[in-house]
Amino acid sequence: MSSLLGTDAPFYSDAVALFEIAAGIALLVGMFLVRAGHVRLHAYLQGSIVFVNLPVVLAWMVPSYLKNVYPYLGSYFDQPFVWVPTLMLVVGALAEGVGVYVVMAAGTNWLPESWRFRRYKLWMRTVLGLWWTVLILGLLTYYVWYVSPNGTL
Numbered sequence: 001m002s003s004l005l006g007t008d009a010p011f012y013s014d015a016v017a018l019f020e021i022a023a024g025i026a027l028l029v030g031m032f033l034v035r036a037g038h039v040r041l042h043a044y045l046q047g048s049i050v051f052v053n054l055p056v057v058l059a060w061m062v063p064s065y066l067k068n069v070y071p072y073l074g075s076y077f078d079q080p081f082v083w084v085p086t087l088m089l090v091v092g093a094l095a096e097g098v099g100v101y102v103v104m105a106a107g108t109n110w111l112p113e114s115w116r117f118r119r120y121k122l123w124m125r126t127v128l129g130l131w132w133t134v135l136i137l138g139l140l141t142y143y144v145w146y147v148s149p150n151g152t153l
Contacts, residue, residue, distance in 0.1 A: 009146035016060050017142050023049050024135045027128055043107055046124075050099040057096060065089055068145075080144045081151035088137035095130035102127055 004014035026049055034042035069085050076082045102123050105116045117123050144151050 003146075007142075007146040009142065012060055013064075013142065013146065016056060017138065019056060020053075020135055020138055023053055024132055027131055031124075031128060047103045047107055050096070050103050054096065054100075057092065061089075061092070079151060080148075080153045084137060084144050084153075085141045088134055088141055091130060091137060092134040095127060095134050098123070098130060099127045 003009045003011060004018065007014075009017075026045060030042045030045040030049070033045065065085055069082055069089075072079075072082050073086070077086070104110050105123075106120060140153075144153065
C-alpha cells in the first residue's frame with residue numbers, strides 16, 4: 001500500500017479524490033456564505049469550484065473512464081467496476097453542465113435574458129445535490145476499484 005490513502009490506488013487517483021472531497025466541502029461552505037449574506041464571496045467560491053473542476057474532469061477522470069471502463073461496457077455492465085463509474089460519468093456531466101449554466105446565468109450577462117432563470121435557490125440547490133451525488137459515486141468508484149476485493153460492493 002503506497003498511496004496517499006493507504007490503498008493500491010495510483011497517486012493521481014488519491015489526489016483527485018481528495019481534491020473532489022475538498023471541492024464538495026467548499027461548495028457547502030459557499031452555501032453557508034450566501035445564507036450569511038456574503039453573496040459576492042459565495043459567487044466567487046462556487047464559480048471557481050465549477051471551473052477549476054473542469055480540467056480535473058477532462059485531464060484525469062475522462063481518460064481514466066475511457067481506459068478502465070469504456071472497453072468493458074458491453075460485456076460487464078452488470079459489474080460494479082463498470083456501472084458505478086458509468087453512473088458517476090452521467091450524473092457528473094449533468095452536474096458540471098448545470099453548474100456552468102448556473103454560473104453563466106447568475107454571474108454573467110453572456111446569456112440572453114430569455115435563457116436566464118429566476119429561481120436561483122432551486123437551481124443552485126440542484127447543482128449542490130448533483131455535485132454531492134457525484135462525489136458519493138466517485139468515492140464508491142474509488143472503493144470498488146481500489147479497496148473492495150474483486151471489485152464488488
